[in-house]
Amino acid sequence: MSSNTPFKIALVGNPNLGKTTLFNRLCGLNQRTGNYPGVTIDKKKGFLKSGDKNVEVIDLPGINSLFPSSKDEELVVDYLLNTENAEYPNKIVLIVSALNLKRNLYLFEQIRDINIPIVLAINMADLAEKRGVFIAEKALEKELGVPVVKISAKKGTGVDALIGRCMETSVIEERAPSYIEEEELAVLEKYSAKEGLANNYIGLLKLTTAAKSEATQEFITENNLNVRKWKTNASILRYKRINSYLDKVLTVDKSKASDFTTKLDRVLLHPVFGYVIFIGVLLVIFQAIFWLADFPMGWIETAFEWLQSAASAGLPEGYFSRLITEGLIPGIGGVVIFVPQITILLFLFSLLEESGYMSRIVYLTDRLMQGFGMSGKSIVPMISGLACAVPAIMAARTIENSRERLITILVTPLLTCAARIPVYVVVIALIIPDDATVFGIFNAQGISLMGLYLLGVVMTFIVAFVLKYLLKPSYKSYLLMEVPEYLLPGMKNVLIRVWTNVKSFIWNAGKIIVATAVILFVLVTNGGDDFKNTEQYITAQYPTVAADEKNDLIASYQTENSYLGMLGKTIEPAIEPLGYDWKIGIALISSLAAREVFVGTISVIYAVGSEEEMNVRDRLKAEVNPHTGMPAFGLATSISLLLFYAFSLQCMSTVAVTYKETKSVKWTAIQFGYMTVLAYFSALIAYQLLK
């Protein structure tokens, strides 16, 4: 090994055992974790130093076995079987949980047979003690022939010892097969020799995979093999082997067993209360977003107003200063103000994920989701889609059935993601007063926001239902899922999740907003001849008006004749039937790449030329549509706007991730197309009915 290629260690194990928690601890990184299977869905790399050696650690999605049944599992199995790959690990840390040793050792037994050096890490050592589970490491080490280390990824105990054992040199040799009946071994050997494979187990995997080569298929027919039976038999034989040594290494003090999970499940999975509680949990989350976020939002608003007046007072008059006070500050402020709401949303979601409740939701909703062509597992991407569609669409990888997965991907962006919150909140505030309540206790704005969430959910299911009939059912849809114990949420994990997401929200939105704010500002403060001659024109038109009023007239005439105004006028015919003036049109276009830009754009367009510092909402309320003479944001326009934003796919990241996950231009286009059509026509109908 040359000194510049690092020593590579891959973390492999069943889902939800703490691989990512260990990875974060080893490499000081902040990857997402959660107490349900299928949190990690992609390969992630990190680095550490052991002595003077560079070590690369690779975190992988959890797999149930080397017989993959979903996209995320396929990725791991391909990685582990492709020995030619430059990224191939030098060593595998196979993670098992002390609480579920038998089942986790099953994967060890499989991976052992592809002959790659392994260190076995027994995680959850902290919990094992409390539950009276005792594992004799030394005895297990002898049985398995690989180093065994007890760790607690959460507490950090045993992690150094683990690294130490990983750096030891070790050799691993082919062992007698324990996965096939003796009389069938000869056929398998024949196949492996024919294919030139390094070992027989890889031969078995090749024979049983769904994507067989032609030669393999021929071999199967020729020898009249029942490979499915082989597969099942392999599992049975492996468990037999594990049973043969398990008693020697594992003792469980039954008196310490906890039935907390079972008791809690009796309530949370109750055929009636289970669902009531589920709805209740969602309700509490959305009300909390409003109640709790109110104060910090007020502070941020005040801070930005102060900043704006300080900047306009402190900076010299001029173009550049106006760019800052009228372009950047309101643009950025328009988004930063939503950070409290998004933080609370993510915090509550992470609590759900870390507690183990997520898998219960899968269980509770599976039947319902099947009616819509999806699986209970679709609920995980969908709930995460309430924060952001991008990770949500990736999370659909854990759905085994390709049709269920495709439907989930196609409908997820209809769910109300965090980026829609800014738009919704601003527009709702225009049509519903702050202090309005429903039944005297619920905040009416909060209820409206919830209504919009509900609308997103309803539309998601309607579209899924339609897709169910359009797409051919593929056979083999099943649900087989391990449900974790309830755990107290690890606060560190929760905070990591919240922090990384909020950071990326601010950063990504911030980048686009600064760029659009600058472009818009330049476009709105420059123009052709009409723009330049505004002053003469207004003076000629209105020779008698007072100076104050004249300034207002000049400002609005200038805006309308700026380059931006000209652009807006060109698109006006297309959006006029929806009840929008050209300014809203510009906001729509500029938020094509990311919805949250809407508020920033609106702030910039309306801030330019106005004398006083007002917050966005007051400014929008005061705005008048020049054609109708009515408020620019009347009830009809506002509702139409809300519907448009509810259904349209204004998010380039989502388009990109759908393409990446489906690898199909067709489906990416269909997703974008149906959502745009839905948005345009629902907005059109709403406006025409309400105006």
Add this chain to the structure above:
Amino acid sequence: MELRLCDLKVEKKGIVRYIQENPVSSKLAEFGILPGTTFSILNKAPFHGPIFILIENNRIALRRKEAAFIIVE
């Protein structure tokens, strides 16, 4: 008549006798649903939803369709 796992009521305990061959039989085996293992039914979701079982310390959710292949006593 053979007793299938999906026919059992909540809180009933049993032993897996054998598993009829089916498209997911190898998956069932991998999840430790093997002849001779003891289990108990923790919960059944309404409207013919999935079944939640405890099998050798493991909580597993599966649909009725799959549970119908599991012959128990």
